Amino acid sequence: MHLKLSFTIQYITLLHGVIMTDEKLTPQNENFSEWYNQIVQRAELADYAPVRGCMVIRPYGWALWENVREALDSRFKASGHVNAAFPLLIPKSFLEKEKEHVEGFSPELAVVTIGGNAELEEPLVIRPTSETIIGHMYAKWIKSYRDLPVLINQWANVVRWEMRTRLFLRTLEFFWQEGHTAHETEEEARKETLSILDQYADFAIKEAAVPVIKGRKSNAEKFAGAVMSTTIEAMMGDTRALQSGTSHFLGQNFAEAFDIQYLDRNNVLQYAWTTSWGVSTRFIGAIIMTHGDDQGLVLPPRLAPIQVAIIPIYRTDEEKEAVLPVVEKVRQELSQFRIKVDDREGVTPGFKFNDWEMRGVPLRVEIGPKDVQKDSVAIARRDIPGREGKSFISQENLAGTIQDTLETIQRALLEKATAFRDANIHDPKDYAELSEVVKNGWAFSWWCGNAACETKIKEDTKATTRCIPFEGQPGGEGKCIVCGKKASEKAYFARAY
RNA sequence: CGGGGUGUAGCGCAGCUUGGCCAGCGCACCGCGUUUGGGACGCGGGGGUCGGCGGUUCAAAUCCGCCCACCCCGACCA
Numbered sequence: 001m002h003l004k005l006s007f008t009i010q011y012i013t014l015l016h017g018v019i020m021t022d023e024k025l026t027p028q029n030e031n032f033s034e035w036y037n038q039i040v041q042r043a044e045l046a047d048y049a050p051v052r053g054c055m056v057i058r059p060y061g062w063a064l065w066e067n068v069r070e071a072l073d074s075r076f077k078a079s080g081h082v083n084a085a086f087p088l089l090i091p092k093s094f095l096e097k098e099k100e101h102v103e104g105f106s107p108e109l110a111v112v113t114i115g116g117n118a119e120l121e122e123p124l125v126i127r128p129t130s131e132t133i134i135g136h137m138y139a140k141w142i143k144s145y146r147d148l149p150v151l152i153n154q155w156a157n158v159v160r161w162e163m164r165t166r167l168f169l170r171t172l173e174f175f176w177q178e179g180h181t182a183h184e185t186e187e188e189a190r191k192e193t194l195s196i197l198d199q200y201a202d203f204a205i206k207e208a209a210v211p212v213i214k215g216r217k218s219n220a221e222k223f224a225g226a227v228m229s230t231t232i233e234a235m236m237g238d239t240r241a242l243q244s245g246t247s248h249f250l251g252q253n254f255a256e257a258f259d260i261q262y263l264d265r266n267n268v269l270q271y272a273w274t275t276s277w278g279v280s281t282r283f284i285g286a287i288i289m290t291h292g293d294d295q296g297l298v299l300p301p302r303l304a305p306i307q308v309a310i311i312p313i314y315r316t317d318e319e320k321e322a323v324l325p326v327v328e329k330v331r332q333e334l335s336q337f338r339i340k341v342d343d344r345e346g347v348t349p350g351f352k353f354n355d356w357e358m359r360g361v362p363l364r365v366e367i368g369p370k371d372v373q374k375d376s377v378a379i380a381r382r383d384i385p386g387r388e389g390k391s392f393i394s395q396e397n398l399a400g401t402i403q404d405t406l407e408t409i410q411r412a413l414l415e416k417a418t419a420f421r422d423a424n425i426h427d428p429k430d431y432a433e434l435s436e437v438v439k440n441g442w443a444f445s446w447w448c449g450n451a452a453c454e455t456k457i458k459e460d461t462k463a464t465t466r467c468i469p470f471e472g473q474p475g476g477e478g479k480c481i482v483c484g485k486k487a488s489e490k491a492y493f494a495r496a497y
Numbered sequence: 498c499g500g501g502g503u504g505u506a507g508c509g510c511a512g513c514u515u516g517g518c519c520a521g522c523g524c525a526c527c528g529c530g531u532u533u534g535g536g537a538c539g540c541g542g543g544g545g546u547c548g549g550c551g552g553u554u555c556a557a558a559u560c561c562g563c564c565c566a567c568c569c570c571g572a573c574c575a
Contacts, residue, residue: 024536052566052567052568104573104574105574107573107574108573108574129575158575160574160575162573162574163572163573163574164573164574169575170574170575174575176575178575223575243574243575244575245575246575278575279575280575281575282575283575311534313533313534314533315532315533315534346533347533347536347537348532348533348534348535348536348537349533349534349535350533350534350535350536350537351533351535351536351537352535352536353534353535353536354535354536355536357535366534368534369534370534371534378534386535387535
């Protein structure tokens, strides 16, 4: 038994070695998670840091994150939110003020006990999220209904001591934005929670071409300390679900724990109603696993750090002299796009084609001697691999053609991802069928809302309740897929990251 | 935390069973030349206190002991 296990592990390690040195990626259908690991490193998005579970986000990956950030930030600002920065270190006692919150987070806290060579009076935790310290500050700042609402967001890094880590999807340290708002009324806070969820969904669909489903988390899956958690759930290329953003209605839980009180219009002291919401660098993982293929990364044009890669092609010095001026002319003409001219010497054009495909650049422009003669360029769409995605077009009105093509790609990515998702969502007729379908897809089934039923599903199948969607509920009543009792809503069940 | 495994060049590995040749191979890297419209090739070159400490021995990557680190499998999570 031991011998056999050892052999298997060594064999896999050996195989891994072969794969890493081979030029081809591990195909998705052979080993999706290996495909993912390779793509992240080979596209130079991120690399492993010396500390277990930590990663270095490389310039290309960070550029992608910056574009994600810009797209979200502009939405937040347009809806009246402002940015600020709160400290990394939080007194440990703060975490303990909200009962559910501390229960949820204490197993994954990193705690600082020594500072300046001396044991600290009170240990400090490195923020796993900032509800507590922000709650503390809000208590100082909020005195009157005139101070409300407070609509603050921060872009920050946080630390959660996870057991099993994956690049982007789950790392000890990750980057995100966390919004924290305080309101006068429950209604207003609930509205804010949903309004942010709408912004998240709008971002995911329009900018990232990641189709997401908006919904409410079950009690078991909700944020520690929240009254209600909402989520955008996306389906990855292996049909597993990824929670891609969350928005929480916190009720008065944190207001009570941190004394966020204000005098209302009738001069009566009231607890404020708060929300919090976040999207993290995990979203990069969502982009990778939604669009990527066996050639590598595929990036949506609206977020791609490089939208167009231009490859000059020549053999002789004469050809080079003829081609380069045209390349320069085209470069200037396309200056409105994020472009990269690949002028590396010593690697063949074929290598460059594959290289930019690995890195997910949506559109490639090739300019060679034939194009100089014919006033043409070759363009190749990343979303359509191989010859079918390649065409020769006139240099005339090139910027317009490129613009149209990028928009077409953006649209095509969303359509393809949506079709894939819909094809893998099932409506099982009974529990046995549910157990089958969640092995390779999602189930959309009636659920009575009882925690025992979702626990049973989780234990039997490893699938969890992803969300109770806000849209697409059939209405009326059905029977719980597990216990058969009366159910008023349907929920998505899937294996998740 | 429990069970298993691995530490040899930047990466992936062989060598260890049975101690002794100069510690080797592939990829990557550097130089020169030929190549270049789908992952080029030849020749030359640089790079390692064999995870650490101790022991056995004339002699240790190899045998023994302790320690450290990382990986994989099981209970939590943006």
